[in-house]
Amino acid sequence: AGVAPAPHVHHQQEHRGDLRGRAEGMSESTAGSVTTHVLNTLTGRPAAGLALRLAQLQGPEPQWVELTQRVTDKDGRCLPLLAPGQAKASTYKLRFETAAYWKDLGHSSFYPYVEVVFTIVDPAQKLHVPLLISPYSYTTYRGS
Template sequence: MSEAPSSSLTIHVLNTLTGQPATGLATHLSQLQGPGLQWMELMKSSTNVDGHCPLFLAPGQVKAGTYKLHVDTGAYWQQLGYTSFYPYVEVVFTVTEQTRKLHIPLLISPFSYTTYKGS
């Protein structure tokens, strides 16, 4: 007997200033929906001690569409005693077909950020 397929959207945030995981970053996931194309918030979370947000959506919920990941970097840097040039980072991405796994790494510093489609 095989298990039902599961799907997940994960992020991993690394503080490139220290080389450590970015812990406690507030994150919001939204999807572009409706005839007026409005952003509808799907979930709020925060990064754990390893800098991960392990499971944003339930199995089968990562469907084709346009999504926005909003990460509150300003508050994170402020609690560490830094002033950030970017008060938040928004990563907008398109899923072209329902997928089982989607991973978004995010590398941050007070004055830059980098992201890419992970595996």
């Protein structure tokens, strides 16, 4: 005899469908934006409360010009660093203030900050730059 699925299983399936619709809408509305997501690999949780800055290389004698500052939320995310349509074909730098983050958690950090330098070739594309951190390592990659 078969066992009927628990009511919450059905609810989770419906919920996944809702999330899928939201994710599709989000990807359309974030085209041409720059976003990040920071995960604490020591705890396996999002890195909440981590300060970061975005700068752009500008000028005939190239210099870094700060564009925005953010702090990650409880999910390790923040508002887009560049709003849709604001990105330009250029070189950018994301600086994550990791020493202060780890100090607040009672840890020392080998890296006082992490800088990720990247180039936007197609400003119409959404660019996502995830960062995975621990007190003694970090990893980043081009996300989607």
